[in-house]
Amino acid sequence: MTLKEILKGLEYEWVQGRNAEVSGIAIDSRKVQYDSLFVCLKGLRSDGHHFIAKAAQAGASAVLVQDSQEDYPENVTAVKTDDTRKALSYAAANFFGNPSQSFNLVGVTGTKGKTTTTYLLENILRECGRKVGVIGTLGAKIGPRRLDIHYDTSTTPDPVELQQILSVMKEEKISDAVMEVSSQALAFHKVDGVKFNIGIFTNLSQDHLDFHKTMENYQQAKAKLFTQCRYGVVNADSEAGLYMTRQPGCEYMTFSIDAESDLRAENIQYLENGLEFTARIHETDVHFFVPIKGRFTVYNTLGAIGAALLMNIPVESIQNALAVMKGVPGRLQSVPNSRGLHVIVDYAHSPDSLVNIINAVREFTQGKLVTLFGCGGDRDALKRPIMGKIAGELSDYCIITSDNPRGEPPGKIMEQIESGLADTHCPYESVLDRKDAIFRAVSLLEEGDSLIVAGKGHEDYQIIGDQILPFDDMKITREALAALEARA
Numbered sequence: 001m002t003l004k005e006i007l008k009g010l011e012y013e014w015v016q017g018r019n020a021e022v023s024g025i026a027i028d029s030r031k032v033q034y035d036s037l038f039v040c041l042k043g044l045r046s047d048g049h050h051f052i053a054k055a056a057q058a059g060a061s062a063v064l065v066q067d068s069q070e071d072y073p074e075n076v077t078a079v080k081t082d083d084t085r086k087a088l089s090y091a092a093a094n095f096f097g098n099p100s101q102s103f104n105l106v107g108v109t110g111t112k113g114k115t116t117t118t119y120l121l122e123n124i125l126r127e128c129g130r131k132v133g134v135i136g137t138l139g140a141k142i143g144p145r146r147l148d149i150h151y152d153t154s155t156t157p158d159p160v161e162l163q164q165i166l167s168v169m170k171e172e173k174i175s176d177a178v179m180e181v182s183s184q185a186l187a188f189h190k191v192d193g194v195k196f197n198i199g200i201f202t203n204l205s206q207d208h209l210d211f212h213k214t215m216e217n218y219q220q221a222k223a224k225l226f227t228q229c230r231y232g233v234v235n236a237d238s239e240a241g242l243y244m245t246r247q248p249g250c251e252y253m254t255f256s257i258d259a260e261s262d263l264r265a266e267n268i269q270y271l272e273n274g275l276e277f278t279a280r281i282h283e284t285d286v287h288f289f290v291p292i293k294g295r296f297t298v299y300n301t302l303g304a305i306g307a308a309l310l311m312n313i314p315v316e317s318i319q320n321a322l323a324v325m326k327g328v329p330g331r332l333q334s335v336p337n338s339r340g341l342h343v344i345v346d347y348a349h350s351p352d353s354l355v356n357i358i359n360a361v362r363e364f365t366q367g368k369l370v371t372l373f374g375c376g377g378d379r380d381a382l383k384r385p386i387m388g389k390i391a392g393e394l395s396d397y398c399i400i401t402s403d404n405p406r407g408e409p410p411g412k413i414m415e416q417i418e419s420g421l422a423d424t425h426c427p428y429e430s431v432l433d434r435k436d437a438i439f440r441a442v443s444l445l446e447e448g449d450s451l452i453v454a455g456k457g458h459e460d461y462q463i464i465g466d467q468i469l470p471f472d473d474m475k476i477t478r479e480a481l482a483a484l485e486a487r488a
Contacts, residue, residue, distance in 0.1 A: 001021070001022055001023075001095060002019050002020070002021060002022065003019050003020045003021075003022050003037065003061075003062050003077060003079065004019050005094065006022055006025075006037060006091045006094050006095050007064075007079065007087070007091060007094070008094050009090060009094070010081060010087050010090055010091070011081065011082070012064075012079050012080060012081040012087070013079070013080050013081075014077075014078075014079060015065075015068075015072070015078040015079060015080050016072045016076070016077060016078040017062070017075075017076065017077030017078060018077060019077070020035075020037075020061040020062045020077040021035055021061060022035060022036065022037045022061060022062060022095070023035040023036065023061075024036045024037070024095075025037045025039060025088070025091060025092055025095055025160050026038055026039070026055070026060070026160070027039050027041050027048060027088065027158065027160070029048075029051035029054040029055040029058060030054075030058075032054075032055045032058035032059060032060050033058070033059060034059035034061075035059065035060075035061040036055070036058075036059065036060045036061065036062075037060070037061070037062045037063070037064060037091070038051075038052065038055035038056075038060040038062070038063045038064070039063075039064045039084050039087070039088045039091070040052065040063060040064065040065045040066065040067075040084055041084055041085060041088070042066070042067075042084075048084075049065060049067050049069065052065075052069065052072065052073065052076075053073055056072075056073035056075075056076045057073075060076060061076065061077060062076060062077040062078070062079065063076055063077070063078050063079070064079050064080075064081060064084055064087060064088075064091070065078065065079070065080050065081075065084065066080065066081055066082060066083060066084045068080065083189070085188055085189045085190075086189045086192055088159050088160075088189075089159045089189050089190060089191065089192035089193035089194075090192060090193040091159075091193075092159040092160045092162070092163040092193060093159075093163050093193030093194065094193075095163065096163040096164060096166065096167040097167065097170070098193070098195075099163065099166040099167045099169065099170035100166050100177075100193075100194045100195045100196075101195050102170045103133075103169065103170065103174050103175055103176060103177060104175065104176045104177070104197050104198075104311065105166075105176075105177050105178075105179065105194065105195065105196050105197055105198075106118075106121060106176070106177070106178045106179065106196070106197065106198045106199070106200065106307055107179050107180075107181040107191070107194075107196045107198070107199045107200070107225050107228075107229065108121075108136075108178065108179065108180055108181060108199075108200045108202065108303070109180075109181045109182070109183070109186070109199065109200070109201055109202070109222050109225045110200075110201055110202025110203045110204065110222070110235070111202070111203055111204050111205045111350055111352060111353070112202065112203060112205070112296070112348075112350060112352060112353040112356070113202035113203060113296060113299060113300045113303070114136065114137070114155070114180040114181075114182075114202060115136055115137045115138060115180060115328055115331060115347075116292075116297070116300045116328050116331050117200060117202055117300045117303045117304055118134055118136055118178040118179070118180055119134070119325075119328045120290075120300055120301055120303075120304035120322070120325060121178050121200075121303075121304040121307055121308060122134050122178050123321050123322070123324075123325050123326075124304060124305075124308045124313060124317070124318055124321040124322065125175075125176050125178075125308070125311075125313070126143065126321075127317065127320060127321035127324070128313055128314075128317050128321070130175045130176055131143065131172070131173065131174045131175050131176075132174060132175070132176050132177065132178065133165075133169040133174045133176070133177035133178070134177070134178050134179070135156075135157065135162070135165055135177065135178075135179040135180065136155060136156075136178075136179060136180030137155050137180055137347075137458070138328075138329060138330075138458055140157075140165045142168075142169060142172055142174060147165060147168060149161060149164055149165050149168070151165075155180050155181075155182040155184075155185065156179070156180060156181055156182045156184075156185035156190055156191065157190075158190060159190050159191075159193065162190065162191070162194070163193070166194075176311070181199075181225050183218055183221040183222050184221075186221045186222065186224040186225060187217075187221040187224075191225075191228070192228075194228065195228070196225065196228050196229045196230075197229065197230050197231065198229060198230065198231045198232070198233060198307050198310055198311070199225045199226050199228070199229035199231070199232045199233070199250070200232075200233045200234075200303045200304075200306070200307055201222065201225075201226070201232065201233070201234045201235055201238070201240070201241060201244045201303075202235055202238075202299065202300065202303055203235050203237075203238045203240075203299065203352070204218065204219055204222060204238055204239070204240035205350060205351060205352030205353075219240050219243055222240070222244070223243060223244055223246075223247050226244055226247040226250045227247050227248065227249060227250070229250050230250065230251065231250065231251050231252070231253065231307075231310050232244060232245065232247070232250045232251070232252045232253070233252075233253050233254075233255065233303055233306035233307050233310065234252055234253070234254050234255070235254075235255060235256065235299060235302075235303065236254040236255065236256040236259040236260070236261040237256045237257055237258050237259050237299070241254065253306045253309075253310065255299070255302035255303060255305075255306050256302075257295070257298060257299070262306075263279055263280075263281070263302055263305065263306050263309075264279060264280065265277040265278070265279055265298050265301075265302055266278050266279070266280075268295075268298060270293065270295075270363050271293075272364065273291055274289060274290050274291035274292055274293060274297075275289075275290055275292070275293060275294070275297060275298065276288060276289045276290070277298060279302070279305070281309065281315055282315070286315055286319065287319070288301065288305070288318075288319060288322055288323075289319075289322065289323050290322050290323070290325055291323070291324075291325060291326075292325065292327060292332060293332060293360055293363065293364065294332060294356065294357070294359075294360030294363075295356065295359065295360065296353075296356040296360065297332075297360075301322060304322075305318055305322075329457070329458040330345060330346065330347045330456070330457025330458030330459070330473075330474075331346060331347055331457060331458075332344060332346055332357065332360065333345045333346065333457070333474065335474065335477050335478060335481060337481045337485070338485060339445070339447060339481070339484065339485060340447035340448060341445050341447065341448075341449055341450070341451065341481075342361065342364060342365060342449070342450035342451070343442070343445075343450070343451045343453070343477060343481065344357070344361055344450065344451065344452050344453065345453045345456075345457060345473045345474050345477060346452060346453070346454050346457055347454075347455070347456065347457025347458065347459075348373070348452075348454040348455065348457075349375070349376065349403070349454070349455045349456075350383060350387075351383055351386045351387050351390055354371075354373065354387050354390050354391060354454060355390055355394065357452055357454060358371060358390070358391070358394040358395060358452060359394065361450050361452055362394070362450075364450075365448070365449070365450040366448035366449075367446060367447070367448035367449040367450070368396035368397060368446075368449050368450075369394075369395050369396050369397075369449070369450045369451075369452070370395065370396065370397045370398070370399065370441055370444055370445065370449065370450065370451045370452070371391045371394075371395040371397075371398050371399070371451075371452045371454060372398070372399040372401060372437055372438065372441045372451065372452065372453050372454065373387065373391060373398075373399075373400070373401070373403070373417075373452075373453075373454040373455045374400060374401045374402050374403030374410070374413065374414065374417070374434070374455055375387060375403055375413050375416075375417055375455070376403050376404045376405070376406065376455075377403075377404060377405040377406035377407060377408030377410070377413055377463075378406040378407050378408060379406075381413075381416060384413060384416040384417045384419075384420070385416055385417065385419045385420030386420060387417060387420065388400070388416075388417040388418060388419065388420030388421035388422075389420035389421060389423055389424060390420075391421060391426070392420070392421040392422075392423070392424030392425075392426035392428065393424050393426070395426055395452075396426070397426065397427055397428065397444065398421060398426055398427075398428035398429075399428065399429055399430070399431055399437050399440060399441050400414045400417050400418055400421065400428060400429070400430045400431070401414070401430070401431050401432065401433070401434045401437035401438075402414070402432055402433070402434050402437075402462075402464075403434075403455045403456065403462075404456070404459075404462055404463040404464075405463070405464055405465075406463050406464075406465070407465065407466075410432060410464075411432060414430050414432070418430065434462065434471065434476075435471075435476050438453060438473070438476050438477055438480050439476075439479075439480045439483065441453070441480075442477070442480035442481055442483075442484050443480075443484065445484075453473050453477055456471075456473050457473070459471075459472075459473075460472040460475075
């Protein structure tokens with residue numbers, strides 16, 4: 001493909017050289033291959049403009065810049081544009097043939113509930129016999145098959161990987177794809193070259209302020225999704241929901257539990273094996289059962305139902321699919337045991353999600369409720385004491401431990417959590433090693449008690465310094481329960 005074809009629709013100027021043949025796109029000079037286009041991005045820690053020479057040495061045929069340079073390596077075509085991040089998304093889409101235009105694509109954004117909502121909607125579509133792709137925190141897949149396309153970002157892939165995934169889905173002739181869209185991805189223009197049919201907004205609560213700095217910036221980033229959609233499905237119980245519906249060029253459906261909305265859950269019943277509710281659809285009260293517990297499940301389910309209705313999925317098919325829905329890895333995931341204990345692993349890592357998981361587990365707890373959690377390093381530090389206070393106010397006992405400390409001393413992070421927890425009357429202890437903390441928490445349990453192991457969910461690693469070490473909360477919790485049963 002020629003460079004002109006890749007840059008179609010973009011504003012740019014030729015700085016050096018002529019139209020070049022391009023066989024790939026790279027943003028990391030270490031991943032440049034022969035005849036690649038190297039796109040220079042200005043990141044939080046490094047600037048791609050400083051690696052142009054290395055990219056040329058590795059075989060790049062062209063470079064795309066936004067800052068003017070004094071000179072460029074010989075035999076390399078140089079092109080300048082105002083914003084290389086925006087340009088990258090469109091260039092990647094062009095390179096892979098704009099695959100998102102070939103099927104129905106649904107984007108899901110919000111502080112929490114993105115993963116569960118995508119899996120609920122995927123299950124509805126698959127039960128209707130449709131071929132569905134999923135992209136998000138748990139990776140990329142088509143049906144049950146995982147795609148062997150790695151991406152480093154935790155939720156939404158960078159544009160090149162994203163368009164490659166969408167291209168594979170196009171080749172395999174999927175009918176629909178459901179994709180988690182993070183606020184960082186929206187702020188960094190990662191999905192600018194993507195065509196969404198439907199966008200779902202789950203909620204907005206404090207998180208990622210290390211990146212966005214203010215809640216207003218965070219909200220504005222989320223809202224960008226709805227400028228790229230034909231339809232929006234929005235949580236009307238969230239204060240940010242009304243803001244989302246003000247975005248132009250999109251038709252909106254709202255859902256709620258408390259507020260007036262197009263799709264409102266009523267008569268909610270929390271059961272031992274899940275929950276049920278009714279919602280008025282086409283002037284008829286429709287009953288839904290979902291075998292997943294928690295009030296937040298109602299919201300996630302409503303978002304999925306709203307999108308399915310906009311896709312003309314029959315109501316009966318939606319009911320049947322939700323009734324056989326299985327849990328999502330690391331989301332309110334129960335760890336089986338023979339001791340009569342409720343042991344839950346959950347990804348909750350923000351104040352609001354911690355409130356939701358503790359309240360959900362409290363609904364079926366006969367004894368005491370123990371919450372084990374930490375906070376990630378190099379991330380929003382303001383939420384740490386807030387989460388400590390929440391855990392202390394809602395739990396009967398707490399254990400503070402390490403999460404993914406990254407470049408911060410884990411003890412310092414735990415002290416910040418403790419400053420909030422200490423304001424409550426909840427007894428607690430701090431255990432630095434996460435494995436030791438889980439074994440300690442399990443040892444405190446008696447029949448009828450509940451334990452929440454929060455923060456990491458599906459992750460099978462722990463980031464300490466610059467090391468990524470194997471660590472799986474589910475595996476360690478199973479080991480701790482097996483040790484408890486062996487001592488009985």
